Amino acid sequence: MISNQILFNSFSQTHFSPKERSLQGWIAILGFLLLTMVFYFAGAAAILRLVYPVTALVVAVFLYLRHPILYIGFTWWVWFLTPFATRLVDYRVGWDPTRQMLITPYLVVFVTIVTFLKHFPRTVHQGGLPFILAFFGVFYGFLVGLVYNTPIPVARGFLDWLSPIIFAFHLFVNWRDYPSYRQNLQRIFLWGVLLMGAYGIYQFVVAPEWDRYWLTESKMFTSSGDPEPFGMRVWSTLHSAGPFGSVMQTGLLLLFTSSGTLIFPASAVGYLSFLLAQVRSSWGGWLLGIIMIFGSVKPRIQMRLITIIVVMAMCVVPLVNIEPISTVVTERLESFSNLQEDTSFKDRSGNYDRNLSLALTSGLGSGLGNTWKVNEKTGQIEVFVVDSGILDMFFTLGWFGAIPYMGGLILLLVSVSKHTEARFDSFVSAARAIGISSCAQLIISSGMLSISGMILWGFLAMAMAAHKYYQHQEMTR
Numbered sequence: 001m002i003s004n005q006i007l008f009n010s011f012s013q014t015h016f017s018p019k020e021r022s023l024q025g026w027i028a029i030l031g032f033l034l035l036t037m038v039f040y041f042a043g044a045a046a047i048l049r050l051v052y053p054v055t056a057l058v059v060a061v062f063l064y065l066r067h068p069i070l071y072i073g074f075t076w077w078v079w080f081l082t083p084f085a086t087r088l089v090d091y092r093v094g095w096d097p098t099r100q101m102l103i104t105p106y107l108v109v110f111v112t113i114v115t116f117l118k119h120f121p122r123t124v125h126q127g128g129l130p131f132i133l134a135f136f137g138v139f140y141g142f143l144v145g146l147v148y149n150t151p152i153p154v155a156r157g158f159l160d161w162l163s164p165i166i167f168a169f170h171l172f173v174n175w176r177d178y179p180s181y182r183q184n185l186q187r188i189f190l191w192g193v194l195l196m197g198a199y200g201i202y203q204f205v206v207a208p209e210w211d212r213y214w215l216t217e218s219k220m221f222t223s224s225g226d227p228e229p230f231g232m233r234v235w236s237t238l239h240s241a242g243p244f245g246s247v248m249q250t251g252l253l254l255l256f257t258s259s260g261t262l263i264f265p266a267s268a269v270g271y272l273s274f275l276l277a278q279v280r281s282s283w284g285g286w287l288l289g290i291i292m293i294f295g296s297v298k299p300r301i302q303m304r305l306i307t308i309i310v311v312m313a314m315c316v317v318p319l320v321n322i323e324p325i326s327t328v329v330t331e332r333l334e335s336f337s338n339l340q341e342d343t344s345f346k347d348r349s350g351n352y353d354r355n356l357s358l359a360l361t362s363g364l365g366s367g368l369g370n371t372w373k374v375n376e377k378t379g380q381i382e383v384f385v386v387d388s389g390i391l392d393m394f395f396t397l398g399w400f401g402a403i404p405y406m407g408g409l410i411l412l413l414v415s416v417s418k419h420t421e422a423r424f425d426s427f428v429s430a431a432r433a434i435g436i437s438s439c440a441q442l443i444i445s446s447g448m449l450s451i452s453g454m455i456l457w458g459f460l461a462m463a464m465a466a467h468k469y470y471q472h473q474e475m476t477r
Helices: 018-041 045-066 068-093 100-110 113-148 151-173 175-206 209-217 241-257 263-277 280-296 299-320 325-341 343-360 389-418 426-443 450-475
Strands: 007-009 014-016 372-374 381-383
Touching: 007 068, 007 175, 014 018, 018 045, 018 068, 045 068, 045 100, 068 100, 068 175, 068 209, 068 450, 100 151, 113 151, 113 389, 113 450, 151 175, 151 450, 175 241, 175 263, 175 426, 175 450, 241 263, 241 280, 241 299, 241 426, 241 450, 263 280, 263 299, 263 325, 280 299, 280 426, 299 325, 389 426, 389 450, 426 450
Parallel strands: none
Antiparallel strands: 007 014, 372 381
């Protein structure tokens, strides 16, 4: 970050120097980490289930008001590391079926509701309409949920659906400082790929006791493998393989826009753990992203991408050929050629066959905090988790909520597809590719929620912010 750089605080409507305030911000972050470690190692780990979310929220509010750039980084790292911290606490003091520590990232993100309430009226005609439409779609689902469902699941669902939208809006509103936010995201995901990728490999080879305990107690054998070395699908510091696949897909695509000596070790551990996660939808999303990036940049940048891909392949291929990694990855890749016999594919296809017509006839929706299906044997409606973003939208929000929500998402996609900044800014190309490839995966996963939703909405918002920034630069020349 440039030493004399001056940024804009969208909340206070004032300018500030990141250099002057960075010490305060880092003291707050390090204080949070130190407090967490003291409670954990001093025999008070159980108290962390309350202390951890509260102190994270306090630090988030402080950073939001004083150092918005550090707030963005803190938010992403809370998403990356909170599931890991939760596993360590559970392993130390026993399983918590309420999973209350996992609400921490949502609380940290929800600070940006202030940005939304402060700025949304005047951004309707300045590019903010997609976020506002999606907000009202979710708010409708929240109101319906209050009528049909119990308050706690409704509140949790509200955080799950709304957090990505308001965080993305916050990124969009801060378009004036797009270069700093771009650099910040590149740094965050570079270190994220390096550290989470390295731990993912360790997890696969060693199967730490806290990860085995989590896998056993959460009953995730069918989706995350066996709790033994070389038997688990990698999910690293996150809570399952799907979100980890989304994060690594994003980080690995962003590596093409970064520079420095760390990108090669990050690529080596990142791609290896990405393959060991065995998330085929993320593999496909990564491939789609590569194609989109390659097709949208200038020939000079295309040659740079080809060079990086070749070097990365030279780093990763020898590692993949080591047993038993080779067997695990090869079997998963071979499943692409025989999807009709694949259990996961058949389950998803059956899910669509059983529930598509039901979802499309859901006018009012079931509201946040409840998703349902018809039991084929009894004919009764039952609560369940939908393994499809499209179905989830109609089940939960109904037509009245899904139309504005999907309308906002479609407006975003159309807008970023028309922008030309990707020709000379490789980050814009990558952000657009990440957003669109994440949308494509909504067919088979609820990728608009949780950290996957943060990625989908957040990177589309960054592409929108870049467009406004470059427009402003042209106007002021």
